[in-house]
Amino acid sequence: MEAKQYEITEIGKLPNQPGVYFFYNKQQQIIYVGKAKDLKKRVSSYFNKNQQDNLKTRRMVEEIAAISFTIVNSEYEALLLENNLIKRFQPRYNILLKDDKSFPYICITRERFPKVITTRQPGAKLGQYYGPFTDLKNMYQILDLIKSLYTLRTCNYNLLEENICKHKFKVCLEYHIGHCKGPCEGLQTEEAYNQDIQQIEHFLKGNINAVKKHFKEKMSQAAAAMDYKNAQAYKEKIAALENYQSKSLVVNPQVGNLDVFAIVSDAKAAFISYLQIKEGAIICTQNTEIKKQLEELDEDILPLIILHFREKYASNPSEILVNIPIATTFDKAMLTVPRIGDKKKLVELATKNVLFLKREALLRQEDNQNRANKTLVLLQHDLQLKDLPLHIECFDNSNIQGTHPVAAMVVFQHGKPAKKEYRHFNIKTVVGPDDFASMREIVTRRYRRLIEENQKLPDLIVIDGGKGQLGAAVAALQELGIYGQIPIIGIAKRLEEIYFPEDSYPIHISKQSPSLKLLQQIRNEAHRFAITFHRDKRSKTSLKSQLESIPGVGEKTITTLLQHFGSVQNIKEASLKALASQVGNKRAIQIKEHLK
Structure with missing residues (x-):
């Protein structure tokens, strides 16, 4: 996004006006x-240490390298712009709403x-869309009702007037069983057909009373003309509509059209229930869970949610009911x-739904935790461990023919990856392809540091490799005096x-066992993490050697480029202006020409 950027020290230059602000990192x-x-005021609050009350916010603030902003006329315009920009850029620390x-x-x-068809890939060129439908059963009930009320074609004929006049088509079985009136042979006029389409549009928009009124008028006209067969058919259609309407949760026709939202949350997620009300009846519901990024408050999350759902369901009532x-x-x-x-009852209904959603999420978390604990208990039994292995650390080396030797450590807590605790290691003391010496070095460095910082040791160490790598890790623990602990x-x-250790023969755990x-x-996670680090290091070294061969490009310039752009690909794709x-x-022109 092209906008003037300000340093953190220049926050005082920001205006006291409504708008949208952007935080950038070093890249x-x-x-x-x-x-x-x-x-x-808002941007300044992030840098007030008294208000940085959660870890994620502090971590984000530490990453901020520059700030930009866009002024708008009102807070509502700011909300609209924020919603669009979050969808476009998908920033790391924003709540991301799924489409x-x-x-x-x-x-x-x-x-x-x-x-009238169904599709999962909406596009403006195809036609007018209604939905989305989160309940497939409800959608098919609506389609069945439309089919019983109206006679629409299902064929794929190109019914241009000249094609019909040339008698290119013949009526099919749908005509003979009464499901179509044969527009392909000119047996139904376009005007009469479009009247049915207009009523279907009313129905799909939730204006059921308008559709009933239309059928009542048709029934009266048929009865006045003593066409009792058609009058009875219209009466049955009205009954079908009333039956469908009775199955919907009708609150009170006097309530009119409303959007209803309820939100409850915990530290990690927000739970939202949405009800769409047309003519006093609930025609659409959706419950959703949204992961928090910065421990956002409910009053900050809800405006975005309201905007998102009203846009998604093309809903625009003049009144929105909320629980906070x-x-x-x-x-x-x-x-x-x-x-x-009745309006309070609607909000209570939405709140009841959202509390159930939250309870389901908590039960699911407990179930996952219980499953993980059962696996850890089984692992404890299979490995004959004294304590439950709640904290496991695993080490792996990576090198190609001895070049760029690196290592990685991953951490699993309660049977789940704890990615914030992962560590990379550059091998410092080993020359050449010596996996055993590399393993000894990184295990020594890891646990010497834990001992020096008086931190808790893991419940289990896993080494990716056989007896040789294991022996090297054991030697490191012996050197530190913690072998056996x-x-x-x-x-x-x-x-x-x-x-x-000290066992000549390995054990085999059943390949179907959850513990294995x-x-x-x-x-596998340790191996993936090590390989990724190794690739990155090779790429940076390769780029560095390419840059070193350019006249006038020295160590300082290379360091500047690597620190700013971060990777080979980023430097190659950077514009001349960004490099300059x-x-x-x-020098930017020299680098661009060379990297081509």
């Missing part, structure tokens, strides 16, 4: 987009004699926290053998 990536009634594009829609096609007060004002819509009557095993890839699958997952901002125009 010029947008890491957060926010809205504000007062840009200067749910996999949900199906009902579409009235844009063609002569339109069809929020300060944001919406253009052409009033937010209300109802205290009495921590259980340590090696896992060999070929036959998935588990080696113990957990060990394999830990070993770091190393000057002349």
Whole structure:
């Protein structure tokens, strides 16, 4: 995004006006987009240590290298812009709302004699869309009702007037069983067909009373003309509509059209329930869970959610019911926290749904935790460990013919990856391809540091490799004087053998056992993490050697480029202007030409 950027020390230059602000990291990536009634006050609050009350916010603030902003006319405009920019840039620290594009829609096609179809890939060219439908059963009930009320074509004929006049088509079985009136042979006029389409549009928009009124008028006209057969048919259609309407949760027709939202949350997630009300009946519901990024408050999350769902379901009632007060004002819509009557009952219903959703999420977490604990108990039994291995650390080396030797350590806590605890190691004391010496070095460095910092040692150490690598790790623990205090095993890839120190023969755990699958997952994760680090290091070294061969490019310039752009690909893809901002125009041209 092209905008003037400000240093953190220049926050005082920001205006006291509504707008949207952007936080950038050193790589010029947008890491957060926010809205504000007062840009200067809001952005300043992030750098007030008294208000940095959670770890994620502090971590984000540490990453901020620059700030930019866009001024708008009102807080509502800021909300709209923020919503669009979050979808576009998907910043790391923003709540990301899913578009749910996999949900199906009902579409009235844009063609002569339109069809009513379902699709999961909405596109404006095909026709007018209604949905999305989160409940497939409900969608098919609606389609069945439409089929019983109206006679629509299902064929794919191109029903241009000239094609019909030339008698290119013949009626099919659908005509003979009464499901179609034969527009392909000119047996139904376009005007009469489009009247049915217009009524279907009313129905899909939730205007059921308008459809009933239309059928009542038709029934009266048929009865007046003594066409009792058609009058009875219209009567049956009205009964079908009333039966469908009775199955919907009708609150009170006097309530009219409303959007209803309820939100509850915990430290990690927010749970939202949405009800769409048309003519007093609930025509659409959706419950969703959203992972928090910065421990956001409910009153900050809810405006984005309201905007998202109203846009998604093309809903625009003038009144929105919510279960908590929020300060944001919406253009052409009033937010209300109802205290009495049917509106309060609607909010209570949404709240009941959202509390159930939260309870389900907690039960699911407990179930996953219990499953993980059962696996750890089984692992404890299979390895004959004294304590439950709640904290496991696994080591792996990576090198190609001795070049760029690196190592990695991954950590699993309670049977799950703890990615914040992962560590990379550059091998410092070993020359050449010596996996055993490399393993001894990194194990020594890891646990010497834990001992010096008086930190808790793991419950189990896993070494990716057989007896040789395990022996090197044991030697490191012996040197530190902690051998015997921590259980340590090696896992060999070929036959998935588990080696113990001072034991000549490995043990085999059943390949179907959850405990072996957990060990394999830990070993594979360590291998992946080590390989990724190794690739990155090779890429940077390769780039450095390429840059060193350019006349006038020295160590200082190379360091500047690597620190700013981070990777080979980023430097190659950087614009001449971006390169020139770091190393000057002349040198930037040299680098661009060389890297081609």
